[in-house]
Amino acid sequence: DQQVKQNSPSLSVQEGRISILNCDYTNSMFDYFLWYKKYPAEGPTFLISISSIKDKNEDGRFTVFLNKSAKHLSLHIVPSQPGDSAVYFCAASAIEGYGGSQGNLIFGKGTKLSVKP
Amino acid sequence: DSGVTQTPKHLITATGQRVTLRCSPRSGDLSVYWYQQSLDQGLQFLIQYYNGEERAKGNILERFSAQQFPDLHSELNLSSLELGDSALYFCASSGGLARHNEQFFGPGTRLTVL
Numbered sequence: 001d002q003q004v005k006q007n008s009p010s011l012s013v014q015e016g017r018i019s020i021l022n023c024d025y026t027n028s029m030f031d032y033f034l035w036y037k038k039y040p041a042e043g044p045t046f047l048i049s050i051s052s053i054k055d056k057n058e059d060g061r062f063t064v065f066l067n068k069s070a071k072h073l074s075l076h077i078v079p080s081q082p083g084d085s086a087v088y089f090c091a092a093s094a095i096e097g098y099g100g101s102q103g104n105l106i107f108g109k110g111t112k113l114s115v116k117p
Numbered sequence: 118d119s120g121v122t123q124t125p126k127h128l129i130t131a132t133g134q135r136v137t138l139r140c141s142p143r144s145g146d147l148s149v150y151w152y153q154q155s156l157d158q159g160l161q162f163l164i165q166y167y168n169g170e171e172r173a174k175g176n177i178l179e180r181f182s183a184q185q186f187p188d189l190h191s192e193l194n195l196s197s198l199e200l201g202d203s204a205l206y207f208c209a210s211s212g213g214l215a216r217h218n219e220q221f222f223g224p225g226t227r228l229t230v231l
Contacts, residue, residue: 004159006159032217036222041224042224043119043121043207043209043222043223043224043225044160044207044222045119045221045222046219046220046221049217051217089159089160091160104162104165104173104175105150105160105162105220106162107152107159107160107161107162108159109157109158109159110159
């Protein structure tokens with residue numbers, strides 16, 4: 001049973017427009033959320049995170065929104081650039097005592113973003 | 118470059134065999150994590166070590182084992198390999214135990230079991 005779901009396997013966006021990647025989770029114990037970006041033949045790289053005490057976190061062109069009541073988070077990229085084309089993974093973490101320890105990340109399956117020039 | 122190195126990059130072997138994947142964490146990082154990414158799957162957490170001690174276990178099969186050595190490098194041992202073990206195996210490292218410590222991922226080892 002997937003605890004972190006990214007229901008869109010792929011997304012195509014025009015350069016300069018907004019990209020919105022969505023993520024849903026089922027476990028109410030999750031209180032820390034992250035987005036990772038992955039290029040082919042490379043490992044994932046950390047992009048942005050948000051704690052459950054916030055509903056928004058912004059870093060340059062990247063903004064993550066968290067809706068705890070809906071158990072939903074989204075990553076907004078504005079404006080989208082061709083270099084943003086990659087697979088984006090949503091991940092969640094629970095407080096210690098669940099899943100073994102702190103630092104245990106539960107990942108979604110990823111969404112492949114294509115930004116067209 | 119994340120500073121995490123993994124060897125080998127690719128590994129092709131047969132069912133029933135045993136392989137060892139190696140990971141060197143970023144300089145100074147004490148925590149090492151292993152993940153498996155099968156086809157069309159997200160990254161599945163396997164196991165975490167901190168300063169040589171096992172810290173947490175995820176969905177790791179009994180045929181798999183890992184260890185972290187005094188120099189902090191880690192090895193993931195996969196035995197009695199099955200076709201379904203074909204996957205990308207990632208190692209990540211972080212500076213400590215806190216959940217908010219960013220995990221830095223290596224480039225992965227692609228294992229193909231024939």
